[in-house]
Amino acid sequence: MPTQQIKLQIMGMSCAACATRIEKGLAKLDGVVEVGVNFSLESAQIKYDADQVSLRQLEEKIEALGYATVKEVVNLQIEGMTCSACANRIEKGLNQLEGVTKATVNFTLETAQVVFTPSEINSDDLIKRVEALGYHAKVKTDREEKTDVRQTEIEKQTRKFVISAILSFPLLWAMVSHFSFTAFIWVPDIFLNPWFQLVLATPVQFVIGRHFYVGAYKALRNKSANMDVLVALGTSAAYFYSFYLTITTINHGSDHGVPLYYETSAVLITLIILGKQFEARAKGRSSEAIKKLIGLQAKTARVIREGKEIDVPIAEVIVGDKLIVKPGEKIPVDGKVVEGISAVDESMLTGESIPVDKGEGEEVIGATLNKNGRLIIQATKVGKETALSQIIQVVEQAQGSKAPIQRIADQISGVFVPIVVGISIITFLLWFFVFEPGEIGEALENAIAVLVIACPCALGLATPTSIMAGSGRAAEWGILFKGGEHLETTQQIDTVVLDKTGTVTKGKPELTDVRVFNAMEKSQFLTLVGSVEKNSEHPLAEAIVKGVEAKGITLTATETFEAIPGYGVRSVVEGKEIFIGTRKFMAKFQVDMRSVTLNMEELEVAGKTVMLVAIDQQLAGMIAVADTIKETSKNAIYRLKELGMEVIMLTGDNQRTATAIGKTVGVDQVLAEVLPEDKANEVKKLQQMGKKVAMVGDGINDAPALATADIGMAIGTGTDVAIEAADITLIRGDLNSIADAIHMSRKTMRNIKQNLFWALAYNVTGIPIAALGFLAPWLASAAMAFSSVSVVLNALRLQRVKVGS
Secondary structure, three states: OOEEEEEEEEEOOOOHHHHHHHHHHHHOOOOEEEEEEEOOOOEEEEEEEOOOOOHHHHHHHHHHOOOEEOOEEEEEEEEOOOOHHHHHHHHHHHHOOOOEEEEEEEOOOOEEEEEEOOOOOOHHHHHHHHHHOOOEEEEOOOOOHHHHHHHHHHHHHHHHHHHHHHHHHHHHHHHHOOOHHHOOOOOOHHHHOHHHHHHHHHHHHHHHOHHHHHHHHHHHHOOOOOHHHHHHHHHHHHHHHHHHHHHHHHHOOOOOOOOOOHHHHHHHHHHHHHHHHHHHHHHHHOOHHHHHHHHOOOOEEEEEEOOEEEEEEHHHOOOOOEEEEOOOOEOOOEEEEEEOOEEEEOHHHHOOOOOEEEOOOOEEOOOOEEOOOOEEEEEEEOHHHOHHHHHHHHHHHHHHOOOOOHHHHHHHHHHHHHHHHHHHHHHHHHHHHHHOOOOHHHHHHHHHHHHHHOOOHHHHHHHHHHHHHHHHHHHHOOEEEOOHHHHHHHOOOOEEEEEHHHHHEOOOOEEEEEEEOOOOOHHHHHHHHHHHHOOOOOHHHHHHHHHHHHOOOOOOOOOEEEEEOOOEEEEEEOOEEEEEEOHHHHHHOOOOOHHHHHHHHHHHHOOOEEEEEEEOOEEEEEEEEEOOEOOOHHHHHHHHHHOOOEEEEEOOOOHHHHHHHHHHHOOOEEEOOOOHHHHHHHHHHHHHOOOOEEEEEOOHHHHHHHHHOOEEEEEOOOOHHHHHHOOEEEOOOOOHHHHHHHHHHHHHHHHHHHHHHHHHHHHHHHHHHHHOOOOOHHHHHHHHHHHHHHHHHHHHHHHHOOOOO
């Protein structure tokens, strides 16, 4: 029995009972021989029979029990891929490895992103697997390295093209002279000599074109086929048939006037390499968004160490370092101001052109610009943890992911090459035995033309280049799509559900009204209210506390505190039991509110949020806060309606306040007094009506609804939990970004469909034209190269799409 033993790191255990539960759950699986879970080490030692149960099944069982195994993600730079079939083969090979959870290979970026279990497999094992498949791989350690790799590839292809063009030019010159309408062109006799042509064509075929043979061999060895197979077959047929004729003519004492096809193979290779060079340049442009984001980072930081100011590379800054940032300099990393006052330009992140005042204790973001004061900041997040690095990571993940529509292209590419080889063979046989009996040269040329015109490069590039360009352009607007699937789904949205606080409104309400109903002094009333609300993290509570403290009132400590989401808070202060919350909250504790109904309605009609205050179960007063509407909300909702969206505002606030705000901004429907746990249910109801729903929110209480919606959009100024639950992050906090996201999604999907249509139409029309003898091989090669470049150039048009267009 092939027993294996592994150690898995487990997240989410809170006590020894959790460890016991995992042990029992794993022990029930067939094939598990022995299992021991250590709560303190947060690990599991498992001995199992690999024939009965796999590592993936063990991990799935742990996840089904409510826990998670620790995963690592590695990005590999891959060299040697020639078409999407190569990417599919590498992806399949990596996914077959024990310990790999998910591998995604992007042909356009020439990268692989692999999620794996570090205790079972490591990056060296992944690289070995890629090498075994016939490609080269290395771990990407620096984002900027990608640019160098791309540039190196362009330079390499340029050198190969120049050498190949010089060697092929005399062959092309000799070929042109065979046409009747170019008979007047003088050609040196040596250019027509078969041996001279052999000397020129051989290095092109076997040195410049070596990688086609290597790629074809590796593909066939792995029982698949790609573009290299087509090119190697076509050029080899032309070269070796010409070589046979060369030997034959010499044996018969003649070396001139024999129709040779050396130029067919040499010019084919030359044009394909030229096409690859154009393609590499165009693909390099498609990652401009990443380059721009990387360019925002500061290169060095001025750090205070041992009382001295020293300049260090940004990579050497550690959490806790104190940094000096002078006026006009970029803030190197995320941190907190410990000394100084300045205005900071955060437009690169928020889109807000007005600099934000920063003082002691306030947070600053790496890559933002310090305008006019000297600041000393303490680093809180460095390296991959900074806001900008997180943004770059999300963009890279989106660009490296696959949209569902790409599956169509992948499936077609998988069967395309064998079909084309079959058509090519049929073409040769028909020409040799039917159309031009005995004319092997004509039959060979047409068969080669079929092989070359049908290379599926354009098909493989159609989707990923558009995803790269579209998600990159969106990132420049502050819209982060977390994956290609979300970029595709967004264009299907027909209903947008907006949270109110922090989404439609600024989320920074102010205390506006205080009304006391008994003989208690107003200052004492505010002392109790402020002391209770100081314990709450709700935005309205923060506004109340600020308003109370602004009146010079000193707050006291609470004895107990309990927050009841969607209702209010309950606390004991100075021996008094305090309730602060909604009508429902008061009714829950049998507090009589009949005498204040009119007072509440008056404030709510004015768009204010009113909270009742009860002391020892007796109504004592009410407080009102007002949250101002974002200046851009009304126009943004108008734009959404122009795009054909139904716009709904969903809030836990009372009906009157919500209706007043909804009417002001122009939403179609208002759903008010919805508890946090019910927000997701409201989204489900809309989905059950056949609507494709986008939920937009910024708070912890929005996370379930964001996860339930077809597309969840988190306002970037909101909580980490909301951003994590969402599919799209709107960094700038402007509702116009919703319309921009939908607009970008529609543009991208239209672009993908255009690319797929033209790539397929090109092959569908090109193959019969070549088979019927209307397309010379060198012309087919040029057309094939042009099709790939045209697809990439069409995708790059997305980089010029304007915001709000």
